[in-house]
Amino acid sequence: MSELVHPYHRFIRPTVTHSSFCPGCGDGTIAQSILRAIDGLDMDMDDFVFVSGIGCAAWIPSPLFNADVLHTTHGRPIAFAFGIKMGLTEKKVMVVSGDGDLVAIGGNHLIQNARRNIEMVVICSNNGIYGMTGGQAAPTTPMGVKTTTTPYGTFENVFEDISGLVIAAGASFVARWTTGHPRQLTASIKKAIQKKGFAFIEVISQCPVQFGRKMGVGNAVQMLEDYKNRSISIQEAKKLSKEELKGRIVVGELVDLDKPEMVEEVTRMRKKAMGGAEAAVDTGRS
Amino acid sequence: MSELVHPYHRFIRPTVTHSSFCPGCGDGTIAQSILRAIDGLDMDMDDFVFVSGIGCAAWIPSPLFNADVLHTTHGRPIAFAFGIKMGLTEKKVMVVSGDGDLVAIGGNHLIQNARRNIEMVVICSNNGIYGMTGGQAAPTTPMGVKTTTTPYGTFENVFEDISGLVIAAGASFVARWTTGHPRQLTASIKKAIQKKGFAFIEVISQCPVQFGRKMGVGNAVQMLEDYKNRSISIQEAKKLSKEELKGRIVVGELVDLDKPEMVEEVTRMRKKAMGGAEAAVDTGRS
Amino acid sequence: MATLRIYNELCKGAEECGICLYVCKEEVFQPSETMNQKGYRPPVIVNEDQCTQCENCMIFCPDLAIVVSEKKQKKGSQ
Amino acid sequence: MATLRIYNELCKGAEECGICLYVCKEEVFQPSETMNQKGYRPPVIVNEDQCTQCENCMIFCPDLAIVVSEKKQKKGSQ
Amino acid sequence: MGRTEILIGGVGGQGVVLSGILLGTAASLYDGKQAVQTQSYSSELRGGSARAEVIISEQRVTDPEVRKADILILMAEDAVGRYLPKIKPGGLLVIDSDLVKGVKPGEYEILSVPATSIADKEMNNIVVANLIILGALLKKTGLLSIASMEKAIEVSVPQKAKALNLKAFQRGLELT
Amino acid sequence: MGRTEILIGGVGGQGVVLSGILLGTAASLYDGKQAVQTQSYSSELRGGSARAEVIISEQRVTDPEVRKADILILMAEDAVGRYLPKIKPGGLLVIDSDLVKGVKPGEYEILSVPATSIADKEMNNIVVANLIILGALLKKTGLLSIASMEKAIEVSVPQKAKALNLKAFQRGLELT
Amino acid sequence: MDEKRVCTGRYFMMGNVACAEGAMAAGCEFAAGYPITPATEVANHLAEKLPQVGGAFFQMEDEISSIAAVIGASWAGKKAMTVTSGPGISLMLENIGFAIGVETPCVIVNVQRGAPSTGMPTIGIQGDMVQAKHGSHGDYEIIALCPSSPQEMFEHTVIAFNYAEKYRTPVFLLSDAFVGHMREEVVIPEADKIKTIYRKIPELGTDPLKLKGFLDENVAPMPIFGKGFKAHVTSSCHDEYGKRNLIDISALDKFVRKLSDKILKHKEEITLVERDYEGAEVVLVSYGGVSRAAAEAVLQARKKGIAAGTLRLITVWPFPGEEIEKMARKAKHVIVLENNLGQIYPYIKAEAAHFSEVSFLPPKLVGEIQDPEDILKKIEEISK
Amino acid sequence: MDEKRVCTGRYFMMGNVACAEGAMAAGCEFAAGYPITPATEVANHLAEKLPQVGGAFFQMEDEISSIAAVIGASWAGKKAMTVTSGPGISLMLENIGFAIGVETPCVIVNVQRGAPSTGMPTIGIQGDMVQAKHGSHGDYEIIALCPSSPQEMFEHTVIAFNYAEKYRTPVFLLSDAFVGHMREEVVIPEADKIKTIYRKIPELGTDPLKLKGFLDENVAPMPIFGKGFKAHVTSSCHDEYGKRNLIDISALDKFVRKLSDKILKHKEEITLVERDYEGAEVVLVSYGGVSRAAAEAVLQARKKGIAAGTLRLITVWPFPGEEIEKMARKAKHVIVLENNLGQIYPYIKAEAAHFSEVSFLPPKLVGEIQDPEDILKKIEEISK
Numbered sequence A, B: 001m002s003e004l005v006h007p008y009h010r011f012i013r014p015t016v017t018h019s020s021f022c023p024g025c026g027d028g029t030i031a032q033s034i035l036r037a038i039d040g041l042d043m044d045m046d047d048f049v050f051v052s053g054i055g056c057a058a059w060i061p062s063p064l065f066n067a068d069v070l071h072t073t074h075g076r077p078i079a080f081a082f083g084i085k086m087g088l089t090e091k092k093v094m095v096v097s098g099d100g101d102l103v104a105i106g107g108n109h110l111i112q113n114a115r116r117n118i119e120m121v122v123i124c125s126n127n128g129i130y131g132m133t134g135g136q137a138a139p140t141t142p143m144g145v146k147t148t149t150t151p152y153g154t155f156e157n158v159f160e161d162i163s164g165l166v167i168a169a170g171a172s173f174v175a176r177w178t179t180g181h182p183r184q185l186t187a188s189i190k191k192a193i194q195k196k197g198f199a200f201i202e203v204i205s206q207c208p209v210q211f212g213r214k215m216g217v218g219n220a221v222q223m224l225e226d227y228k229n230r231s232i233s234i235q236e237a238k239k240l241s242k243e244e245l246k247g248r249i250v251v252g253e254l255v256d257l258d259k260p261e262m263v264e265e266v267t268r269m270r271k272k273a274m275g276g277a278e279a280a281v282d283t284g285r286s
Numbered sequence C, D: 001m002a003t004l005r006i007y008n009e010l011c012k013g014a015e016e017c018g019i020c021l022y023v024c025k026e027e028v029f030q031p032s033e034t035m036n037q038k039g040y041r042p043p044v045i046v047n048e049d050q051c052t053q054c055e056n057c058m059i060f061c062p063d064l065a066i067v068v069s070e071k072k073q074k075k076g077s078q
Numbered sequence E, F: 001m002g003r004t005e006i007l008i009g010g011v012g013g014q015g016v017v018l019s020g021i022l023l024g025t026a027a028s029l030y031d032g033k034q035a036v037q038t039q040s041y042s043s044e045l046r047g048g049s050a051r052a053e054v055i056i057s058e059q060r061v062t063d064p065e066v067r068k069a070d071i072l073i074l075m076a077e078d079a080v081g082r083y084l085p086k087i088k089p090g091g092l093l094v095i096d097s098d099l100v101k102g103v104k105p106g107e108y109e110i111l112s113v114p115a116t117s118i119a120d121k122e123m124n125n126i127v128v129a130n131l132i133i134l135g136a137l138l139k140k141t142g143l144l145s146i147a148s149m150e151k152a153i154e155v156s157v158p159q160k161a162k163a164l165n166l167k168a169f170q171r172g173l174e175l176t
Numbered sequence G, H: 001m002d003e004k005r006v007c008t009g010r011y012f013m014m015g016n017v018a019c020a021e022g023a024m025a026a027g028c029e030f031a032a033g034y035p036i037t038p039a040t041e042v043a044n045h046l047a048e049k050l051p052q053v054g055g056a057f058f059q060m061e062d063e064i065s066s067i068a069a070v071i072g073a074s075w076a077g078k079k080a081m082t083v084t085s086g087p088g089i090s091l092m093l094e095n096i097g098f099a100i101g102v103e104t105p106c107v108i109v110n111v112q113r114g115a116p117s118t119g120m121p122t123i124g125i126q127g128d129m130v131q132a133k134h135g136s137h138g139d140y141e142i143i144a145l146c147p148s149s150p151q152e153m154f155e156h157t158v159i160a161f162n163y164a165e166k167y168r169t170p171v172f173l174l175s176d177a178f179v180g181h182m183r184e185e186v187v188i189p190e191a192d193k194i195k196t197i198y199r200k201i202p203e204l205g206t207d208p209l210k211l212k213g214f215l216d217e218n219v220a221p222m223p224i225f226g227k228g229f230k231a232h233v234t235s236s237c238h239d240e241y242g243k244r245n246l247i248d249i250s251a252l253d254k255f256v257r258k259l260s261d262k263i264l265k266h267k268e269e270i271t272l273v274e275r276d277y278e279g280a281e282v283v284l285v286s287y288g289g290v291s292r293a294a295a296e297a298v299l300q301a302r303k304k305g306i307a308a309g310t311l312r313l314i315t316v317w318p319f320p321g322e323e324i325e326k327m328a329r330k331a332k333h334v335i336v337l338e339n340n341l342g343q344i345y346p347y348i349k350a351e352a353a354h355f356s357e358v359s360f361l362p363p364k365l366v367g368e369i370q371d372p373e374d375i376l377k378k379i380e381e382i383s384k
């Protein structure tokens, strides 16, 4: 009897013996969802370059994925990814990182590249906390929550809708799911990979260790249950008032639109430049 | 016959003999609009601390305004202002800077503090260009424009609506005017000063030297004329489709809402802390 | 051919994770006492015949520790 | 009391700026040939009596180079 | 006893650092000794490597690094390769025998404590295996007084976990 | 003539730096000499201070700084206090007499050129005052050949401004 | 000093916690930072303690805004600090230069970690020593202190605040993961035994036009905000009144030199060292955690009859060159020990090489302070 | 080399433009930056020229993302560069450390300006010299070249790219506003006269598991992206395979040392100096624009019969200590000249002080290179 083999183990770097996540961490589910999307599109890991920042979520591709992976500095993966994409325009560039990385320290690169609408997939594992550094408040931590840096409860307003922010910045594809929606997540990742433009996917993900247990929200299973209870599709959500949506997680594909994509614009610009260069400025050429 | 005296010269630092702006620059109009708002509220320059970054617009308060002024580093004025406000909660803190400063390099501080909804007035002189450094493209420069760094025309999508971005980030007061609307601008600045929350005002402003003339848009007067033609009030704009609004400048007070303000939240937190401190963590106290 | 396989050494334990137990509508898994080398206790398969091959367990498992044979494949091999 | 005053030394010139000329509906200003110390040519007041004290020129002037006497004050003093 | 160097190696979540703190606190605050405790761990919150070092001495501890461990406590298999070379010839090697299998006899005495299984079966919580080991260690070596260690547990462990930790420590004392 | 040091001071927008470039280009590319041109200006785009330095020499220019100007060109009142001390005793001081008033006689020869008013009245554009001054300077000193300067203007000035600049330069040559 | 701020007593305390307690005792009112290993405990502890005395710790969006907020708060009149590790310092450098340029008192705690780049976050190395002095662009002097124990984490933090306030300048506390995460006995004295210094500010009501708030070698009183001083505080080159100047090289020269001279003039007062090299032929020069291994080695060497000694730098910046020279004039051999590849070594050698043989003993493993036995071997070798 | 890239000819060219032309000639394909005085002309010129050969200049949202994009492009296999001034470098430092840590070829042009902080943007000073070496946290070696003329702005940029590619490391071109804005004759040779080097990459098809892509003193072939190498490139401490290690100090030690040794091992090849001190008793050591004043002063001194000479550092980092020592062994007096308060001086003194008298002659005004007359006076004084 031949044993069953996990279909995605072939996408895992052979030297990796186990994921570096805590038990029950949602990041593992996100990892698998990405691999399933790639597999579902019949693509190869070599069609991709993965880029991540610093944090637990940043370890989703690094070193897990058996592909070209750039594990960068905290908050900057999208900026690195910009250079990679411009250098390897035919490859798919996917950024996978945490909410702190992408939306706190890295917030500017996120909005600027959403604006540019450069073709790139950005997957944000939003666990509402700084997992790796030990459970500090993030801009996504709900108000009033006690964290290691907010022993009296967080006192800052929170980014209620980082997907909305990315939409306002100009991204052409934006979706939000939770780790309780791995199938839908995979479907959206597939679309994101195929999108000519900046595609952002926010995944609400459980951090049972630094968020769930510490803050009395529960373990992985309880957190998944909570996501299930609070999720509402964007279609349904549109029928409700802001009040009624309080505490709910609006999931679904929030935006999918067509607009000029940056790599194509650069190509166009180059053609112009190579066609007829204008007179040189200030070279003092004789 | 006693000569007329300019009512706002008293707000100008006595050592300043003239503004440092080019002839016809909109920044001077913004400067006066601010001073008129302060005067209109019967406030004193000593009620304020002004903060600016680096750029032409950053020179609006520095050294022009006869008040406490912190002329900081490029892109960071809001972050400095955060500390000032937390240290001098009873003072009004006003940030005045350019679009490059606040929305390019400083984009993250802008959205994070809009999110926090910290009481602060931020006035962004949006001239669609990097004026001071010699006319490079900004994230606000319309697509296709030839600038010193884009000799074949800009090839990036632009932030069409930075006010919208700030709204998405969570600001409680947001308005947009052009330098063709100094009266309305002053009225909005007055409201902004009185707002308990993060108040952002975008002012579309002419840079005749690096934008107008270089790019064939014309001189100061022509640019003002153009603003006049393209402006449409938010009330009117709501009646039009996205298509119809193309090329138009939507002006008016875009958002004015009530939500928790950060300084107040901090005060509340402190009260809690002083009331009954929780057991110290890990001091190893015997 | 088996329907299910748990990679015990990859699993991080039914107590601390236990997601497969939660997402399996057919109660195919049960906690167990056996520890793996890392000190975690992977669940055991108790009702393999109840398995509908819905793949929930596999898809949710954060550690790629469960594999379910594909429905199609199963049908084909039957 | 005069209605208008231009601070010639503050003005950056009707050619390069000229905003007051543009915003004054009453055509109170005109370009002039006289240069100030900085090399700019401030406008001159030609139709002071046409001035409605709308304050446009003052409010728009980027260099705080024009002052208009306040309407109220004017009324009071009349 | 001049200077005793203790090295504890394990994985994140096992309370390796807490063991170090308890030894140091007991020695320094309640046992009239001097102690310095240092630590490091990899960034994985669970399952990553963790190490604590404690030096206990009658005089002020000048050099604060463990150079050769008088006592080496190993709580995970991973730690063996990493830290076994650090033991002093003739030193005491304490292992959690449930998790550490790959230790060959050598120039050291082995104290083998089935701490995890005891913690699991008797306390229903494997995280207090570390305290069982500390109990066994103190029983074996008399390094510190039991009262001092109990006081250290009192002040260092969160309120709701105190009883369990004390119990585990006392259980450890019964071993050997 | 070994080494001629030229310093030009004015305000932003007057073409101070362009004057420097023209002198350097003419000398270096067309007059068989060596030249180095340096510059600095404050950040205001209009009305701020601007300075250009040119050193022209038969041999390679080693030290690239103007230490004492053989020729000092002042195009704004602001520049007087700043740069007048830099003139070499016996040097030539060239001023735009429309804008520079506060120069007292001293150990230098003064060449006074009403460049701005000529540019204004005759060319209808005050920005070419700098070229009028260059013309006057070359006429006075013979520092460089006129043909070289004309070539330099050809290659350094944007297409649409060439004619005007050449005209202004030639007008300058007629002065003195 | 507010008694509530000082937790007098005897503790077995972590260095990072002791640092936070030192800040409390020194009168810190405002802290801002961004989480990073191995500095988090300082932030966590401040987050708990500061609000109890009316202050607060703010977690900012990054390190750039953290130091910016600290500088802003300092100009608002508050004693302020930030805490981070190498990657955070690298991000702060532009604004650290700003703090220098406009003479802002503030304390910057760097709990150094394995580097370069993300490196190895929980391992302490002394990798950012020269960064503190030269990391921001341009010439400037800065003050930096190097604690070697939790007790000193407390004490030096107090001194750091005092220096910051006295000299109107950012002061670095250059700790590392090793010392920051070290636990040892910490004795915190009574509140009235702790000396605290507050910045001088101009007399209230001074005519703003007469106010020389900058570029005084003797430290200009700080025209903090909110007092009617109408201070113009600019990152650009400015004169003693704060007036911007963007063209005169002489103004730039003055700007650069006065800022440096302000610190250099007071170097003697600022310099803290531990000298134990009376009659020594071989002198070990070190700082921070390494100095404890050095002390141990010298103890051993002396037992063997070798005339060895130590010079420990507590103040590493401004560089105490005079102390080095004084020592080198007496010693035959100088051995420099650092937990890095030799960052301060050239600075020491520059001052000592004319008078004695100078060598560097690198750590066997970067990240582990030298073994006293190895040091002893080196001493024996040299003194043969 | 692509002929379209090389604009062969004789020009009166600005240093910054020459730098951009050098980049073109060296094969630069990608440039990213953020506008800043006095570096803008480099960016402007690249923005015009690069697209003509299929490259591009990208204006990023800030300097942090500029260097990040450059590193990304380099891993994508492109020759890449950025250009900025001091404030921009201060922001780039974290990612410069990253580039070092993962061994990324790239060129960083710093057109230095009046500092600290915003300072005086159009005035050139040599204020960021040590920042290039120690600005990012942690120990590392870097390569930095100092041009003194527009001609060298061209030539050194080509060398910078070659070094970057050869040693898989960021290379600094440390120019300043003075040299960057200087115009002088520039002669650009024919394309085939310009030597260009491209990085080594592993053989295509190499088994990724066997690929040692990092930490080789002899420079590991770079497993660039897109070629199937499945490279794991991490900013964390890693081994030669790119595997992360966050706990073993020996791994950290290897990480730190190998990165440094890679540069130090090739120091001799990397070091470029101009020696003109045969028989000299007094030797002036300098670099960049200042070296031109030094050369002039020595000319004058020799005319007066003084045995003076110069040593000019073109490569400032890795620090050419051996060159200094060699010189100092022959000289009696060494005078160091820099357009700053003495940044490289201690490094020079450390190597020279054992053999000769070493002194620093500061610029009369920081921002203006020393007057040859003043230097001459100093030489005369010393040689009396």
Ligand SMILES: Cc1ncc(C[n+]2csc(CCOP(=O)(O)OP(=O)(O)O)c2C)c(N)n1
Residues within 6 Å of the ligand: A054, A055, A056, A057, A058, A073, A074, A097, A098, A099, A100, A101, A102, A125, A127, A129, A130, A131, A132, A133, A138, G034, G035, G036, G037, G063, G087, G088, G091, G118
């Ligand atoms: C410049 C810098 N600042 C801070 C850190 C420390 N740090 C590492 S991960 C992290 C937060 C990670 O949070 P998030 O991105 O939400 O990831 P998570 O761990 O929650 O998945 C921080 C602050 C760093 N590595 N670099």
Ligand SMILES: Cc1ncc(C[n+]2csc(CCOP(=O)(O)OP(=O)(O)O)c2C)c(N)n1
Residues within 6 Å of the ligand: B054, B055, B056, B057, B058, B073, B074, B097, B098, B099, B100, B101, B102, B125, B127, B129, B130, B131, B132, B133, B138, H034, H035, H036, H037, H063, H087, H088, H091, H118
């Ligand atoms: C860190 C840093 N990068 C770049 C610069 C150069 N710089 C000065 S002003 C400016 C742009 C200003 O643009 P904007 O904010 O739009 O102001 P404007 O001049 O258009 O009013 C830049 C890039 C700087 N001073 N600091």
Ligand code: SF4
Residues within 6 Å of the ligand: A020, A021, A022, A023, A024, A025, A026, A027, A056, A057, A127, A131, A132, A206, A207, A208, A209, A210, A211, E045, E046
């Ligand atoms: S700390 Fe939280 S986010 Fe990080 S691995 Fe553990 S559970 Fe996941």
Ligand code: SF4
Residues within 6 Å of the ligand: B020, B021, B022, B023, B024, B025, B026, B027, B056, B057, B127, B131, B132, B206, B207, B208, B209, B210, B211, F045, F046
């Ligand atoms: S460059 Fe433009 S924005 Fe700047 S002062 Fe001149 S006109 Fe105004």
Ligand code: SF4
Residues within 6 Å of the ligand: A024, C006, C010, C011, C012, C013, C014, C017, C018, C019, C020, C021, C042, C043, C060, C061, C062, C063, C064, C065, C066
């Ligand atoms: S979901 Fe996976 S890791 Fe979790 S308990 Fe089940 S098999 Fe183990």
Ligand code: SF4
Residues within 6 Å of the ligand: C004, C023, C024, C025, C026, C027, C028, C029, C050, C051, C052, C053, C054, C055, C056, C057, C058, C068
């Ligand atoms: S495939 Fe579905 S039914 Fe079968 S074990 Fe998994 S979750 Fe249960």
Ligand code: SF4
Residues within 6 Å of the ligand: D004, D023, D024, D025, D026, D027, D028, D029, D050, D051, D052, D053, D054, D055, D056, D057, D058, D068
């Ligand atoms: S106040 Fe009105 S009417 Fe009078 S001059 Fe000014 S703009 Fe014209």
Ligand code: SF4
Residues within 6 Å of the ligand: B024, D006, D010, D011, D012, D013, D014, D017, D018, D019, D020, D021, D042, D043, D060, D061, D062, D063, D064, D065, D066
């Ligand atoms: S608006 Fe003001 S600056 Fe402009 S021309 Fe009129 S008076 Fe002069």
Ligand SMILES: [Mg+2]
Residues within 6 Å of the ligand: A055, A098, A099, A100, A125, A126, A127, A128, A129, A130, A131, A138
């Ligand atoms: Mg997170």
Ligand SMILES: [Mg+2]
Residues within 6 Å of the ligand: B055, B098, B099, B100, B125, B126, B127, B128, B129, B130, B131, B138
């Ligand atoms: Mg702008």
